[in-house]
Amino acid sequence: MNQLLSSFASIAIVTLSAGSASAFSLIGSELRLRTEAQAAPSSQLFVTSFPASAIVSEPGVEFPNVQSLFAPTVGVPPGFARALVNVAIDAGANYLDIDFDNAGSGLFASGFKNSYVFTFTAPVALQITSVAIDPLTTLGLTPDRVTFDGSELFVNVQRLSFNRNSFVRLNLTTIAATPGLPITPNPDPVAVPEPSSILLLGGATAIGTLFKRLRK
Secondary structure (H helix, E strand, O other): OOOOOOOOOOOOEOOOOOOOOOOOOOOOOEEEEEEEEEOOOOOOOEEEEEEEEEEOOOOOOOEOOHHHHOOOOOOOOOOOOOOEEOOEEEEOOOEEEEEOOOOOOEEOOOOOEEEEEEEEOOOOOEEEEEEEEOOOOOOOOOHHHEEEEOOEEEEEOOOOEEOOOOEEEEEEEEEEOOOOOOOOOOOOOOOOOOOOOOOOOOOOOOOOOOOOEEOO
16 A cells, blocks of 8 residues: 655754744644655656644644545546545644554555655744654655755655554754844755664555555
């Protein structure tokens, strides 16, 4: 079973320069989700945007049923199924969780890109300054699979195996972007530290869930 998500550069940690704003909470910001899939570097890029968005709050799960967001009529690359792994997505003040309790078990579709893309927007334009894979993470994410650019977070799950016990937590640091100034592009990525405990998984086959992934 395959899913729609994409591959990006390695996670980066950005050190705030002197005079930059202090860390900003994600609570109250708007969270939007889309998926990107591309079979090969020379293939057409498929971007699936979802009309649904959610305001980050605690407690509460912003996207409790990701599978329901995907329309079967949306085009996908060959090898990518027209259904999403049914994960739940929850954001807090400084983290993003992906839970697989309702996803079953399986393998995300392989391809050049198979990614979840998360965007944090209104009411204040946010800029992500660092992301780290939390040791609680049990999905096989490695630093090269998680990147950010401005207010967008990219998570590449291509060919990762998952089951009901899989879990992802990404710890984020953000600042409020300066009004009237463009958001600073992500600089050359720096390897993000690995989780302190060994929590990497391999590959498998079936259906499941994770930030908008298509199952095969």
